[in-house]
Amino acid sequence: MKTILSRPVYGTLSPQAGKSHLLIADAEGASAILDLAKKAPEDFFAHAHIMFIPGRTGDSFQASLKALKPAQYYEGPSVAAALPRLNWTLANAHMGLRMYLAGTEGLIGQMMQAAIEAGIDPASIQTEHRGSWARRIQCVHCKGITENVTTQPATCSHCGLLLLVRDHYSKRHAAFQGVCINAEDPTEIPQTEEIFR
Amino acid sequence: MGINFRKETFRDDFTFRNSPENIRRFPFPYHEDAYMYSVNIEPHVPGPKNSVFEHLVDVDEHYVSEMQDRAMVLAEDPLRCQSLPHMTLAGWDLLELLMTEKAASYPEHFSLTREGDRWHWINRPLGIDDTFTFGDVSTLPYGPMEYITRQSQGDFAILDQRDNNLWMDAGMITTQADWSLDFDIGMNFFEWHAPVPLAHEMGVFTRALKFLTNIQQGKPARRLNWTMTINPRLDTSPENFHKWGSDRLTVTPENVGEKVHLRVELQSFWRLPRSNALVFPIRCYLLKMDELVTVPKWARRFHRVLRDLPVELAEYKGLTRYRQTTVEWLSKYDDGAPTSPGFSPD
Numbered sequence: 001m002k003t004i005l006s007r008p009v010y011g012t013l014s015p016q017a018g019k020s021h022l023l024i025a026d027a028e029g030a031s032a033i034l035d036l037a038k039k040a041p042e043d044f045f046a047h048a049h050i051m052f053i054p055g056r057t058g059d060s061f062q063a064s065l066k067a068l069k070p071a072q073y074y075e076g077p078s079v080a081a082a083l084p085r086l087n088w089t090l091a092n093a094h095m096g097l098r099m100y101l102a103g104t105e106g107l108i109g110q111m112m113q114a115a116i117e118a119g120i121d122p123a124s125i126q127t128e129h130r131g132s133w134a135r136r137i138q139c140v141h142c143k144g145i146t147e148n149v150t151t152q153p154a155t156c157s158h159c160g161l162l163l164l165v166r167d168h169y170s171k172r173h174a175a176f177q178g179v180c181i182n183a184e185d186p187t188e189i190p191q192t193e194e195i196f197r
Numbered sequence: 198m199g200i201n202f203r204k205e206t207f208r209d210d211f212t213f214r215n216s217p218e219n220i221r222r223f224p225f226p227y228h229e230d231a232y233m234y235s236v237n238i239e240p241h242v243p244g245p246k247n248s249v250f251e252h253l254v255d256v257d258e259h260y261v262s263e264m265q266d267r268a269m270v271l272a273e274d275p276l277r278c279q280s281l282p283h284m285t286l287a288g289w290d291l292l293e294l295l296m297t298e299k300a301a302s303y304p305e306h307f308s309l310t311r312e313g314d315r316w317h318w319i320n321r322p323l324g325i326d327d328t329f330t331f332g333d334v335s336t337l338p339y340g341p342m343e344y345i346t347r348q349s350q351g352d353f354a355i356l357d358q359r360d361n362n363l364w365m366d367a368g369m370i371t372t373q374a375d376w377s378l379d380f381d382i383g384m385n386f387f388e389w390h391a392p393v394p395l396a397h398e399m400g401v402f403t404r405a406l407k408f409l410t411n412i413q414q415g416k417p418a419r420r421l422n423w424t425m426t427i428n429p430r431l432d433t434s435p436e437n438f439h440k441w442g443s444d445r446l447t448v449t450p451e452n453v454g455e456k457v458h459l460r461v462e463l464q465s466f467w468r469l470p471r472s473n474a475l476v477f478p479i480r481c482y483l484l485k486m487d488e489l490v491t492v493p494k495w496a497r498r499f500h501r502v503l504r505d506l507p508v509e510l511a512e513y514k515g516l517t518r519y520r521q522t523t524v525e526w527l528s529k530y531d532d533g534a535p536t537s538p539g540f541s542p543d
């Protein structure tokens with residue numbers, strides 16, 4: 001897939017040497033943790049904290065994740081709900097914490113943001129994309145963030161403008177840019193296609 | 198003898214225009230009858246009298262009105278001016294650079310008196326007379342970057358240099374072409390240029406970054422970039438695109454001369470002494486088609502450049518809707534005669 005240079009490149013999770021491990025995933029991202037587990041040393045999960053946001057996958061991954069017997073297991077309904085716990089965890093983390101993020105770009109981006117704010121070197125964080133390519137977008141006009149955008153164009157959930165979802169990505173906002181698609185001629189309503197699946 | 202500052206607008210009734218003398222000093226950006234990307238960077242050294250390069254920081258007849266337009270933009274949208282916390286020192290560097298250059302080049306309009314850290318700045322065109330302590334933010338009405346760039350034509354991006362890259366960590370951006378400081382702040386050189394077509398594959402940005410990170414203090418560099426704007430609108434931000442985008446549909450064969458503008462950016466690059474940051478002033482010059490065709494060489498050449506521009510570039514620059522109408526209008530001023538090499542009007 002052709003991409004542009006402002007967009008993060010995601011890799012494949014692999015167990016790192018470290019004193020403790022914080023693994024965060026949403027939806028199909030859980031399967032990346034399960035795959036990492038196959039390569040992990042025996043005592044890896046005894047020092048691990050898993051934070052999981054099931055999203056559209058419902059209850060299909062919980063049992064397998066719990067079977068890894070992590071020292072701490074958390075399940076939350078949304079990124080926003082998980083952030084206070086994440087921020088506490090990062091603020092109280094000791095040297096030698098390793099972070100792993102897996103799932104949608106929205107999850108990876110927002111968790112990365114929180115980690116950078118806590119002073120963690122982003123280059124030390126492992127990331128892997130799994131599941132939906134739904135995008136988190138910032139409307140360049142009203143600055144509101146619209147979550148889980150799967151269509152091109154998309155309607156801003158704040159100001160209602162019809163937005164072209166660009167590939168241009170801001171790590172600081174953990175969002176793609178949305179720019180009014182019919183600003184030149186507002187009577188032109190391009191067909192909406194479901195393309196970020 | 199000072200500059201005769203025009204009273205004019207860049208919105209609503211659009212009373213902006215250039216005096217005949219100002220047309221002759223327009224930085225026409227094509228040295229031949231075709232255009233393609235190039236790094237095209239040269240030393241920023243003082244140029245001929247009555248050119249925009251005469252002084253390193255150019256002040257022209259639009260100064261006062263441009264500053265009024267900037268104040269209006271900032272009142273509507275303060276996010277156009279942002280500075281990450283580690284960039285304050287670079288802001289002071291920029292304040293020093295702009296004050297000293299303006300006072301040296303235009304003593305009839307600006308003066309700077311320094312007694313140690315106690316600085317006295319007079320900006321006569323804008324009616325400003327302030328005394329402040331250099332390095333003490335509490336002695337200015339704004340942060341240092343905002344204070345001085347509210348008094349300086351052009352956008353300003355301040356780039357932090359680290360990890361062999363440049364980072365867009367502060368800026369005053371109210372006259373931009375298609376990029377958002379609020380979105381791009383904190384990005385590195387490749388990231389904020391990511392949407393530009395063709396140029397990455399040509400290696401333009403890799404070469405440009407290498408050049409820019411090596412810029413030395415006291416040896417600024419410059420390049421020209423260009424686009425087009427319908428109506429003499431300075432605030433062609435993406436933030437307000439939904440308000441001005443429909444301007445592009447208003448071009449007719451009858452109004453090309455008045456409505457269509459060539460928009461040239463004089464970008465310069467300066468190393469700042471204390472912070473080691475780079476400042477990147479992006480100065481915008483507008484020229485109406487009616488004004489452009491008063492110079493026969495420019496009329497012929499611009500007709501050929503616009504007619505032959507690759508489609509991707511026309512699309513990226515947002516020219517598609519009115520390009521054909523403009524090319525046809527310009528063709529009346531192109532008799533096919535050869536043009537002399539170089540930028541000058543002849």
